[in-house]
Amino acid sequence: MIQRPRGTRDILPPESRLWHAVEATAHRVFQAFGAEEIRTPTFEHTELFVRSVGETTDIVHKEMYTFADRKGRSLTLRPEGTAGVARAFLENALQDRPLPLRLYYMGPMFRYERMQKGRFREFRQIGLEILGAASPLADAECLLVLFEFFQALGFQDLVVHLNNLGDPPDRAALGHCLREFFTPHAAQLCSDCQRRLEENPLRVLDCKVPSCQELAHRAPTVEAVAGEASKAHVAEVEELLRRLDIPYQRNPRLVRGLDYYVRTVFEVVAPQWGPSTVICGGGRYDRLLADLGGPDLPGVGFAVGEDRLVEILPESFRNAVFGEARLQLVPLGGASAAALELARKLVRQGVPVDVEVGGRSLKAALKRADKLRRRWVAILGEEELAQRVVSLRDLTEGAQRLVPWEQLAQALAGGQNREPARHQGTGSQH
């Protein structure tokens, strides 16, 4: 038996409805704020990710799905979304459109990693980029759109963790400072951090090992070396967040893994999953477009991990999705063809219908409707057919009455399903 490749998943019904609903919500909210969807390739030239994400990052270092095509070109399955959007922006000269441009995307990303809870080799991200706006207003708008999205999904308790990473010269200076600070205490650091001290001292700041954390808390932060410009920029973002009542928390040890970030960086963690489970990460990347050979235009954006988001979706949203009323239409005897006609009529009126085409007995059909937690069953037998009615049964109460076909849509209007059926997880477990 052939199994799915490691790190991929089958998203089965009814779970797939949640994914659809999350994506529909994203389209609606993002578009309401003036963003438009961009679809870019799932794979790009390897060089794009090496140059944008950064050569020293783990993503490029050891997590890319890189392969040579038949002509020997090096291609890579995209590990994140921003690089492709930036490339498409430049390639299609979108800087000649009215700026800023708000672009959003959703789709699969790929990273070659060992499997773990909430971590996949193929996972989905929903992201937004605002290109061509240097103002802190753009950073704040990003977070505003993000939180309106969360709000529409029913989240109540999410908090943004926010930091200033400074401008590029500041980052270099901070690296120096941190090396000077940590080197005398190197013996106290974990072995990973001793390595980080050489390669990327910023990463020591968010190590989870207690002894490292203790040191990190006393280490100099970006504030010590950041220029006035970046400080003022992030302070203004904070001011706007307060004004908008978006809950945030300044975290001076927050460091993001991608090299292109400057100034504002942020992430949102799932409260019930502990501090390491990031469901959204983002920040400002003012140098990225220029580094890719384009005009010197700023950008800011975020990406939400859809897999993790679906995992922690509030009950309210799940219930709304699974509670959608559907009519189960059961034909008896020779009424099957008429049932299909009736189903077409109802669907055109906006009523979702399942026709029982299994040819089973009424008893079996009712049993099935009950298993599916359907509320309404319409029985169409010879007698009903002759009178152009159905027997409409309400499975919640067991009540049943005859309803003419023309009034069926109206009789069902506003009806909710019964409590959602319990279902299996995501198909990712075996």
Next chain:
RNA sequence: GUGAGCGUAGCUCAGCGGGUAGAGCGCUGGACUGUGGCUCCAGUGGUCGAGGGUUCGAAUCCCUUCGCUCACCCCA
């Protein structure tokens, strides 16, 4: 890349001091010929992850391998 745990029916698992593969749930049907949920009955379902070894005989003991999961690193 490092460390740990686990692989028996579609799902959750029992069986492991070697002796003919089990239960619950699910699915299908029946008891109840056009009326669900509860109950009862029947049916359906498995190269015991794979390969090798020990043995008269292995799901069970030994070795190898593959797969899955969790943690670390890092991230969505």
